[in-house]
Amino acid sequence: MFHFSPGIKLGIILLGFIITLCLVGTGDSFADNSEMLSDSSLRKSIKKARKMVDMAYLQSRRNLKKTLEENFASPMDFLKILRDPVGRTRSAARFADYLETTLKLLRIKLQLSGKWRYNVTDVLSRKQKKMISTETGCSYQTHPIKCPESDKYRSISGECNNRKVSHLGSSNRAFARWLPGLYEDGFSVPRGATAGKMFNGFPLPLVRKVSNEIAFTADEKITHDQDLSLAFMHWGQWVTHDIEFTPVSGAGMNPSPQCRSSCAFKPPCFPIKFPTDDPRSSQSCMPFIQSASVCNTRTFTREQLNAVSSFLDASTVYGSEDAVAKSIRNQTNQLGLLAVNQNFTDEGLELLPFDNSATSICILSNKTMNIPCFKAGDRRVSENLGLSALHTVFLRQHNRLVKQLKKLNPHWDGEKLYQESRKIIGAIVQIITYRDYLPLLLGEETSKWIPPYRGYKKNLDPRISNVFALAFRFGHTTIQPFLSRLDDNYQPLGSFGHIPLRFSLSAPWRILTEGGIDPLIRGMVLSHAKVMKQNQLLPEELQNHLFEQTQVMGLDLAALNLQRGRDHGLPGYIAWRQFCGLSQPENLKELSKVLGNYEQAKKFMKLYGTTENIDLWIGAISEPAVPQGRVGPLLACIIGTQFRKLRDGDRFWWERRGIFTPQQLRALRKISLSRLICDNTRIKKIPREVFKVNSYPEDFLDCKEIDKLNLSPWEEEP
Template structure:
């Protein structure tokens, strides 16, 4: 007989397979069996069933092959060759392989060998001269726009979108060579009548180092110190053999070769060579006017996902002279095509649009992502300004300059400002050119905040979570100072940072990721934390940790579907207030108010968010960044258009790369998509090969225990597997000079988001055991003093 006393219920730990048909529960008394209770419920499930598609996924060789594998096979004419390292295909029902990621009826991807020796030096010189001339024309356009004061209106949502995505001077410099090589490759294509396959596959073999002067390239990493126990700020030297792998200001990795309309840089086109359906039309069509279903996730889950995203990826968009915004839809530009910037790709809005039609809006501003630097011909890539590793760069920064700007250089502390009640807040951003700052708030002594990532003010819950992590760093630094009075500022800072990074890695893989991809995938791919101080030995220096373009541009944007219309605040007495989403975007000033952060976290932890599907709130499909107007931007249309901008292959190509069965007709998608959304998708797209990855990924039915369908699960699992096994400083890895001891790691293994919140929001007093999931009998609200929320001790860091 199990004791069902109140004490036992409060302390129980339950293994739940979310969304599955079977519910299994293991009751564990926290008082009697603390080590077992430290683990996340998903890890207590002994047997996790996988559906058919999940079995396809886990049978693959992981990590997935990436762009270089495909190109190597194409270039050598060994497209049907299976490498010795490839796993044998033992499933008689699995007819896919890593060698058939593109539809058989797509003639543009049937590659035949091409001899690049037929291209002469004169051909290349002529193309490069053309590229340089075209780049100068672009510079002239930017100068004209600047001198004539032609900008995106400052009271518009487009201005806010472009201004908050601040452009680093480094990105501007690096993109120069990318743009020149885009134009040069286009010229080569026209002059020599090269096919799309040759442009995509073979042209990258042609390098022009003479045109890539050192000052035009990302600086090489300084000599690596293999014995250093600490990460570099910019991610360099994590991989000692390839010091720039995972570093900031490097190109995104690709799962598949790019699929541009012209093979070089123009937006992806349909399989028949025609235009893909209008991005805004797709957005409104798939966003069915039906009630949105609630998930078992909280708003804190959505915010946490955004927080992780801002640790991994930031792709800059093109800016004009002196970092000014680029207008694509203004009257001056539409009436004088000579003023249209080469990187403009505005989204046309149908005249009968169900929302924008009432405001007579027919054009949505859209500027293309800036190209990454390269010294070879071939297709465009995009730049990632952040480190690709889970190193909490959204708190600490991704460059040495940003990192140093956020430090006090005293006792290892991060810079903060104190609120009126003495609580640490993020430091103020004194840049009045930042769109977030307003004269009205500045006169009241309230400025927007600065952190390791420039988007910290985008959503007030994000600013609150970042504040909590800064407080955690300083709490640890002070504790380490007490334990080790002889440690200097640098040692205290680096050790506190090392612990915070480990804590966030553990929480991400223990509490967040299992909810996204499902416990079955987590267990099968070895993504679950070890627990109880156990180390791993699976670091692999041959694996590239870079964030893939497919992940950044589509898969990890799934959280946009989970954004609610309102955000809640909950007072200590349970009183609830709600604010519309756009009323808290770029308005973080309430954080200065005593007690707000606690009310915000209570609200986020209490609020259930929608399930992942193709439905979205109007707050993001028509009112995003609307400022004082009645309308704003459409984030869904932006995501679809951005995928085409980046040359992301269609949904069907990506699912094949994941090893999922190929589909050649819409009818074959019936087992993967909801019938209603499938009918709409069939009416939108002419071919299954045209479906945009963002749309197809969201339309899939979720895998058992996860939030997403198999294609997005594939991309996200692949990325997080790389972030684990390709990180030399991974918190559980024991082969690094910075590895934790067994006792230290045991402390980290018991860390939870609930404990981080309790330790840094002292007035919150209680929270559910797993704050990313809604409160239930199996996830009760506990007092912060409860032993079911184990405390983190620094005792084992005493030197």
């Protein structure tokens, strides 16, 4: 063994550094890297990457099977299985994993060969990039889509809505980026993944610490919204499920043991660490699985996958893939009906069919009942009981429309009945959202961000943006910690009337055995939403007990949102303020002015050190609401901008000339959520405006007083 003095050691290090520079310096052009990244070497890397990913997917399936066989699921199991990529989504996610793993293997080769200065994109020829795209399966992104010469109805996937760029807004594509992604390594590593790394001169705080110190609110200290009902909150979730779904990585769908025992960042594991002063610090960390990515062979930067069509098209009811759409239709006849439950009814009224797949985790929410999850156009249908109730209302509404249209037009075949009913349902969702929901959310800034409709704009990008997918999670701050169910007289439904929210998640058996959907609808109509206040952001039920149906401690929804923002490479709060043309506070004084709260601003500065590091979600929900609205200026900008793009970039928007006749438009304008409830439940008295707080019985009308949808304009001569 040789021993050198510190000076000699330093000299050797410097010499090695100089030699390395010579090897990879000016004389080593990109073209010379062909030996190091030959085509055969590249193919070996792709083959190895595919094998590694396939093994990870297989292991995740084995873990899931074991979980279900052991008849026990953790809170993370419940959440992640609801977000399992399936069908074409699973294929898209797997192809992206092939691509990312290939790139990681190539980066390792660059480092081992001494070419650590170069990015993989710099040393790959155009031919080699095409090879990667083809052999990982990512070339599907560039395959031409043949659109029909004329189309009266939307495609299920959203393809061909934009005839110029046929995949724009379709399912299983990347979210739009309104600002470039921000990653530690410039490509895929989330900010905060590397311990001790500094950003703008400060380390990022643990997301759980931010949640504890800014988001946490005791359940008993929340404030009720004096103007808006819980139906307002539920509609927000209905809308977001229609336009975006971010599945988890298929390789980490059921968290592997190392995701639970280690807090290290090992994709797709990105665990949430507990600060030392946390009440749960005895646990190592909270499991977190990264979102599924989508192929990006242009820049190789990580982009997340939107599994559903971006358009507000009632894909929650009908699905965003042809295979899903077909599987939820009634296959016993050709009448255009949706399938219904064959085992149970709601006192004679239709219920959603069961999802009898092997991954129906709802069975574990009540092992005695052995009831699987419901099945609908969106796989999150059973996430909570209020959501399941809305899905049921729209299932029944579709089948009602089919039967009524058949009476008007006996000559229509089942496919036309299905498509015309689907078209009407899509218009209903759009009308209720833009006419009734968004003005209550955006208040006096509604017309600023969503001016009157002026027609379809084919050059507008209607895709859901990555930032909106996180920003619209403001709705979590309006959730009540308890589930309220009411009887015919709008009184608590006995022992079932008031239960902690955690026991309503993934629990469809409660609809079958505890009164059906009517008590749930009455509860959301009469109950108040929680108001979003700076010192009351998230109730403890969501901050500590999410999906806590077992003895295992629940999840923290605030921490999940913050970690998700970092996972998606979203720039911080200040960058988005700049994007929206708002002021960019640089210090405590300026931040306290923006928030209108010195103490709140002081908490932020203590945690983050600089305003530049504040995470988007927590900063945005801390802003005071705009006049008459329920979100601050930044959220109003992001949400308003997105909904304007969704409307103006939709070729099938309900108001566009030629989509409906003038007579049909007049009929549709009279539709309301209250009418849908009257027509599809046994509820006989309802407020005219269900998103607003109403008192029973003085503000409730007989259903006979609520305008019906007149279908006579849809009658056609044979």
